Amino acid sequence: MEEAIVLYPSPPIGHLISMVELGKLLLTQKPSLSIHILITTVPYDSGSTAPYIANVAATIPSIKFHHLPTVTLPSTKTTHHEELTFEVLRLSNPHVREELLSIAKNYTIHGLVVDFFCCAALSVAKELNIPGYHFFTSGAGALAGFLYFPTIHNTTTKSLKDLKSLLHIPGVPPIPSSDMPIPVLHRDDKAYKYFLDCSSSFPESAGIVVNIFASLEARAVKTTSEGLCVPNKRTPTVYCIGPLIATEGPKDDADTRNGTTLECLTWLDSQPVGSVVFLCFGSLGLFSKEQLREIACWREVATGGLAGVRSILGHLLTCPLKMDGVNEFNLVFKKPELRAG
Template sequence: MDDAVVMFPSPAIGHFISMVELGKLILTFQPSLSIHILIVSAPYSAGSTASYVADVAATTPSISFHRLPTITLPSSTNTHYETLIFEVLSLSNPHVHQALLSISKTHKIKTFIMDFFCFFSLSIASQLNIPGYFFFTSGAGCLAASMYFPTLHQTTTKSFKDMNTFLNLPGIPPISSSNFSSAVSDRKNKAYEYFLDMAYCFPKSAGVIVNTFAVLEARALKAISDGLCIPDSTTPPVYCTGPLIVTNNQTDGDTECLNWLESQPSQSVIFLCFGSLGLFSMEQLREIASGLERSGQRFLWVVRNPPSDSESLDISALPEPDLNSLLPDGFLDRTKEKGLVVKSWAPQVAVLNHKSVGGFVTHCGWNSVLEAVSAGVPMVAWPLYAEQKFNRLMLVEEMKIALPMKEDENGFVTGLEVEKRVNELMQSDSGKSVRERTIAMKNAATAALSEGGSSRVAMSRLVESWKH
């Protein structure tokens, strides 16, 4: 029987694409493998993966996709999106078991790689004597904090939201209790329990694969390898194999913004884009607009419709934004010589790699961070959800490749703050320092993926271990 690797990504689009890219990378090291990817339908829509899946299936025949039966959640289910994903993945466990049994009839499954959200399935891999690995789609700093989570849990009975203090965790800068994801800020939240259960599973795995590279997060990785993050158990091997970035399908017929960039001076444009779930109120959009206009900087800004008032988490159901009604009167006309506003989507990797782009205002999603680092583009960090406040801490305090956007206690950012940070990044000495540091990390990322580089060596070692 042929050897196979089975992969189980979270349905969140960023998690899903990163894992498929990992599968493609594995094939470059061992082309004889077949890769089988299990697909779970998301409990909400945050962008379709259909065209991406079709492209991969057409261009990489060694990768096949297996769609698991759709899970219907009870109507009373919590609408917190992390909780929804955990519950769908938990209920999918019998289908995962069946899929592994089915694939094993025709293939020898060498390993089972699951997104850390899919930790429920580690027990199935153990039952079937298949080595189970976690794929961690955020950085090593976030992994260090996740591994240390049970220790934090045992040292206090307070919720993070009630602490109002700084915490010292191994391998990362002191972190404010308010910088933890909202999903774990309240001990009574079901998501808190899920993340805690997930953290307890790390020592039971055969290893953790992380989408990062050694130079970017050296201190966090040392804390993990020294056993400081899991003091009461065994730390699994950690393999840094990044940066994994999708580069195909980056224009998708939308060349307006790339054509516009062609006419702009080198490194003169600030790019603003906030991910698949990054939605702002009309009031916040207008503050961003006023800050950009007052800054006088050239800009390319991706604008999406504000969230609807309904309880729906179906982001794809939002209509195209009406820019004239959302943005200040006359804004588009007054800024047309220096700025371009595009609706809903832009080819982010292609934009970041364009010579005219000199800065990136980002929500700090980890894939976006790696895309900016790989392009050598410095950032202004404006976190919105998930672990993004934590990522801002790492980008600003540890890696020093971003400036922080400062929000009020309600998460609102004024136009004055937008103006200040954009100008600081593009014109000041601190912006220059961040730019130089980012370019150094770009070179380190290139080296990590080159022959003999740290990420290639780690990937080679991992794939080699499956041959025995």
């Protein structure tokens, strides 16, 4: 039978693109592989994926997409889209199992590679004797934080928002406890438990694939690889395979939309060299005004001057803001499909 790798991304478009690029990379190493990607849907806007999926399916026959049935969520209220994502993916486990069994009828599956949010599927892989791997779409510093998160949980009793202390995570500079990701700040939140469970699942996987190259975050890569972030437990092999960057996309999502050059690219072309800082925190993320101020101040100190910090991607600011010594911040565009480079 043909050999296959199954990839399981979380629903947001950015995670899907990274996983597809991983599939492309695997095909460059072994063109005879068949790549199967499991697709789920969530009850919120995670970015349109249909055009992108259609384009990949039409141009790369070795990559096949499998759409899992939509699951019904319990009628509970939540303040975190991350919690909804974890819940959808957890409830999708029976469908993941059925799809893996279906694929296995015609292919030899050598591994299931799951996104961080899809960690619940590792139990399915274990049941079916399929090696399960984590694919971490962020950098090694973030990976160090999540590997160490169970240790933080076991050595503290307060919520991180109330801890008021520095967290000394191996491989990264000290982090104020209140600066940790919002979903893990409240110890009693369900989102906190999901993140804790997924962080605890890393030692159980066959390996961790990270979208980074080792020399970019040498210290964090070294500490994670040496097991310093998971005291008294096994650390799987860490594979640095990045950066995985989409080199092309659907024609309508490149330089034009409906035949018209995107305004954001016209604006970008008109800016002086070195005057723009591109800020992106994922398709669902955002920066606060305070974070933008910090970035602007850092850049001014580092460069001796700042023409301006402009946020191109995301719902980042609701209005322009100014500060002494730094030019105006602008929300120039809201979430265009941007290709710059």
